[in-house]
Amino acid sequence: MRKVSIGYYAHHHGSGHVSRALQIGRFLDHPPTLFSSAPLPDHDASHVTFCRLDPDTGNALANPTPHGLHYAPTGLRGIVERTGRMVDWFRAQWPCVLVVDVSVEVALLARLCAVPTILIRQNGIRTDAPHRLAYDSAVALLAPFPAALGAKPEDDAWGGKTVFTGFISRYSTPARTLPAAPNTVSVLIGHGGTMVTLADLCAAARATPAWRWSVLGPIAPDSAVSCPANLDLLGIVPDPAEHLRRAQIVVGSAGDNVVAEMAYLRCRYIALSEPRPFDEQILTAQTLERLGLALHCPDWPVAPAWPALLQRASALDASGWNAFTAQSGAETAARAIQAISDQAWKHGIENRQS
Known part of the structure; x- marks a missing residue:
């Protein structure tokens, strides 16, 4: 045949x-x-x-x-x-x-x-x-x-x-083997469009001076925006796995591929539901929060909200992803x-x- x-x-x-x-x-x-x-x-x-x-x-x-x-x-x-x-x-x-x-x-x-x-x-x-x-x-x-x-x-x-x-991911890593670096945040910016601006990132970093922020993706420096010392713009990183695995908190969209990477890398995750047709990311992020796998933010939080938000995210149990990555x-x-x-x-x- x-x-x-x-x-x-x-x-x-x-x-x-x-x-x-x-x-x-x-x-x-x-x-x-x-x-x-x-x-x-x-x-x-x-x-x-x-x-x-x-x-x-x-x-x-x-x-x-x-x-x-x-x-x-x-x-x-x-x-x-x-x-x-x-x-x-x-x-x-x-x-x-x-x-x-x-x-x-x-x-x-x-x-x-x-x-x-x-x-x-x-x-x-x-x-x-x-x-x-x-x-x-x-x-x-x-x-x-x-x-x-x-x-x-x-x-x-x-x-x-x-x-x-x-979940379908380029990663198939079991539980993280290295402890997360304390007080570190990685922000993952995809190529499908984002609501996040450089000014937003700078405001969040200034509001959390004890935390180190790294931004992965197409966010470029701007001479008109003064970045605080605890914010690093790393640009497009071909394989961000180590940055995501070592961060205490990861902030990213609620798109399918990002969620899958969060699952396989066992990330404590703040899901930012980017505006997409048919409320795709909103419904995904809401479900992740209900399951205790992430915190959901429908919009980029205002600067004063970040200290408490990072503390809440730090309390997430990353082992909760285990039930969803057995295959x-x-x-x-x-x-x-x-x-x-x-x-x-x-x-x-x-x-x-x-």
Whole structure:
């Protein structure tokens, strides 16, 4: 029986979608084809076949997106080029499936080409018409987090076809082996946009002079802003693991990849829910706080609030993450993708060979 080819679409926004695809790809029996308009990171990605897509942005014609879709501009040549590449792959690699992380329109493109789809499911309120259509059309959904962080079963219309993989992280470290450096804070700034400004960071550091602050990510010095001596701007760090592992407190967004890193590195974590569509990060951070795994801040706290907040965060029990990191989420996702792909095509391939 011919193997089912696996394609994987990763959205270009931020770095998390591509990173997740690369982690899952390590555990698939055969290299998947990774479609994205985002660049691959510098480290080895030999376990995937990369198909670079044209950007889907530019000066579009002035036609509104129709109800039922999230993003469907007209007049952009890049969109016909990227969809053409995917359709050509469907034809050449038949039988195939497409994992979609994330795009309603890409999921529907594949389904309209008769290709079974497996959608990466994000947290948040996804009951809008486009998400309903994409989720309904998929053969399965993969949630890259534990079931405890998902919707309540009674509120979940797609629970029956959702596989909760557990956290998917580039780290698989057991419990931290080194004690945290006392009175240290690491702030992790991602590439997907942030509410945090240099002025915010300076104000927090000034309000907590006994603490040493390190900022990892795209926050640059500004000659117009005077930074206090206890604030270090480290810029983009390729592998922040040691900074995060050694910090007494980590402040970061409540995005899937950041939460997964906090879990595997056993961090005492202040979850800053960045503004994202469908309240994705708000609901994740609220659940983390309810489970005792993090403190939730819906906005960057005012400077006077930081001393008490850091003391509260210091009391978090980092061993609480242990219950959620017993298995590799990436390996679970890969095994699920392979099983779902084979099952989706089993009947059709057997009929064709008979």
